[in-house]
Amino acid sequence: MINSTPEWISRSVSRLRSVVPAADKAAGGDGTASKPADKPARAAAADGSVTDVVAKTAVPRSTHERLVATLRRGQEALSPRALRRLLADLQEVVAPQVSELEGGRRAQAVAQWYTAAQPEERRDMWLLMCEQFAPDATRFKSARQRYEAAAGTAEEGQAEISLRRALVSPRTRLLQRFAVFPEGMRFLVDMRAELLPLLKADKRLLALDAELEQLFSTWFDVAFLELRRLSWDSPASLLEKLIKYEAVHDIRSWADLKNRLDSDRRCYGFFHPRLPNEPLIFVEVALLDRISSSITPLLDEAAAPVDITRANTAIFYSISNTQTGLRGVSFGDSLIKHVVETLAAEFPRLRTFATLSPIPGFRAWLGKNAPAMLERLDDKRRAELGRAVGFEPPQAAHFLAAVDKPLELDAKSPARQMLLECAAHYLGRDLQDGKPCDAVARFHLGNGARVERLNWGGDPSAKGLKQSYGLMVNYLYDLKRIDKHRAMLAQGKLPVSGEIESLLRG
Template identity: 45%
Template sequence: MSTLHPSSSSVPVPSHSRVLRLWRRLLGSTDSPGSLHAEPEPALASSKTWKNIRQCLQASAAQAGGETAARERVAQLLAFYQQAHDADKRQFFQVLEDEYRTDDAKVRECIRQYLEASDAAAQRKAEMALDQSLESPRWHILRQFNLVPHGIDSLVRMRADLLQLTSTPSSGAGKEGKNVASAGWPGVDQDLFRLFSLWFDAGFLELSRIGWGSPASLLEKVIRYEAVHEIKSWNDLRNRLDSDRRCYAFFHGRMPEEPLIFVEVALVQQVAASVQTLLDEAEPTQDPGTATTAIFYSISNAQQGLRGVSMGEFLIKRVVEQLMHEFPQLQTFATLSPVPGFNRWLQGRWNEPEYRASQPKAIQKLLADTTVPEATKAIQQWLQPQAPIARHALAALQEWLQGECAWYLLHEKRQQHPLDAVARFHFSNGASLHRINWLADTSANGLRQSCGLMVNYLYQLDEIDDNHRHYAENGQLKASPEVRKLLQTALVRRK
């Protein structure tokens, strides 16, 4: 359907010797940072290098000198960090965590003054002092990174490193005698998150459409960052960017070449029930001017370092506005969404004898007639195209799985929020659960995470605000009569 897209032009990479010279010039050290891929993990940088880094951090925390001095310090810190091995990165985070936290004694004193304030003026003054005391020296250090080019995106990558290193065991203690990888660095993470929540507010983000004519470097990032349905080839990508398809992304002015989050949309005639059909390159291209339905079938967060920063809900709303402006005939806005936690939940329940005994005898027999001990893996075997399963048994399996999926999405909660992360996202945005689709994703991943089930969340524009309010106030989830019927069947089995 399409030809291969030309690859992006190559970018010169500085030689290893030039990197070492820059390292020594910026840090005043004659020590080499070592091989970037040495095994086992190299030891920390020299004590002289770390002395320079500590001095730099101290001056940044004190906000000594003017903006020029601050820029130079940030450049030094970045030069150090970008060439650092994991051991030095852990130590860097640990120093920020331990030595640049808020002053507990000062915070307590500010709280005391606030509580003992004798009038409104004294209370406002104490409130301002308390607010300032809660800003850690670490916050002031990190905030200065926006003074240099690529400082913000460097911080985003730094938080991605922090999250990754938090889940990765350390190979040992650092030179200064501390085990620097035990429980992560929650203070550093929280300060980075607070900064990003301010810097990446929806008002600062630019919505742009990504098309086949976009730069090759950007298209390669879409392929790399796609997190829901793998893009298998340039032809696959071109199909997703055809005239009856749309891809929109949020960008930040300080990270113009990096998509932050993007959504893929299909312009079709009805609510889709199969992602394989949507992504089939052999399907004829439709005239988008005749489409009545927009299907959001993939939303990918492109930056691991921005985990938890709210952007997805704003992206959907902005894209709906854009589509309505371009295609006023659109009447329905829905998703074709995965149910990523369903198999894990179902296997956990099946392991409980009481639950297993309450399920239909046909299902118990079907899952017993296999050499695979795990229930969900046995189901995946029965769902293979050549599996020797009778039609009535397959129909029973379908009814059971769809009913259990309805129960999982609408009843399994953590506090008042759905256990399933995708459901939580869409319900909190004001969507309703429209339909549970059988064998909607027959890929290996689709079968592995939800036995091939996918769901449609419906965004009815005149109901979004009410749905959001009911969810926020009491956790109420709206679902169609079709889904409620499936839920009722699952409820009867539990009595």
């Protein structure tokens, strides 16, 4: 939601600027850029063909240039004639005289062409969407000048309306028409998933990505989503998707899945009415009598189910997003809130809501920050650690080698204690752009949780050891302090428990 008109204007102007083709900017309007030729093009010089070399070393032409050309150049996928035909088809989708239903039918025909097209031909369609369906910059400039002139007068409201309308691109209408036909939403989500990996290499596509993300943020707002419980009685096709999309702890078999859906477990997902059999995100929950310190018993298929009448703790041990194309659309925090409310209504005895979470970025972070962490030790601690690792004074390489097999470390090992302190610092002190460095911490702390406890050997799997030396962390959702924790985070302070605080003090 837009908080203020100045903020909206600033963000909207930024969006409009991103739409201007980078090539036009670089060349002062003639549609060519000054980027060096790519490697394959340079390698073509060995063929000795001047024509081929020129064609392959030429910088990419804009769709404006290609549409008025006669011949295809170099690596271009669609010929100018085919490009003009595709543009005409896209324009027919949003023709003013065409109804919503007919526009959707025409969009479906384009989608069918897209499905059969080669990757580079699909990219040509994206480029047409970016460059041929952009906002009218002249109209925007005029509307902006009118708005600025009307500021503080009775005409300000009407001027703002005109400015808003000037910022609505034909591309928005085009994408809306694609969402009309039955599989249209699926088509758009999959199209963005295909588009995302190419954004760094081709900045011309950024405008289309930004438009899709903005539309998805509206279309997939939590108000339009349905929370559904997934159980062993759910359709097999849906259960297969849980196996496919599980991103935290791989589901190894149907027996493994059945264990995760047993009587003492719950699994909930958010669904959209246009994607009725596709969970957008799902969470797995274990009902216990205490906060769990290890993932092993939770995944143990032979373990007896907990008596849920005695359960007082709900442990969220896996949260998985399923749709790459919805990257940037946040509904995980709403999922947890809805699940907490649902569980509390079903099990009034539940008092504790916490996670058992991985620390995916810890090993990589420590590899870079171990020297700085060792510098924090006083002489006594440094000497103790040196004796433990066999080198005095200990260097970062010595410490990292000593903790490389963490499960073999004794409970009183100085190296083990140092590793725990480093993890506490990583989760409870280290910030990047005012936010937690770790992606999972960023998610849960952003939702109002706090760092509660580190668990040694919490995930002894190969993946757990590779990511975080086997460490796992509990994030606690104290329902009475969620707003307080969010306020702390906004001030640049990460909320942690007394146990974590003691580790931070060393």
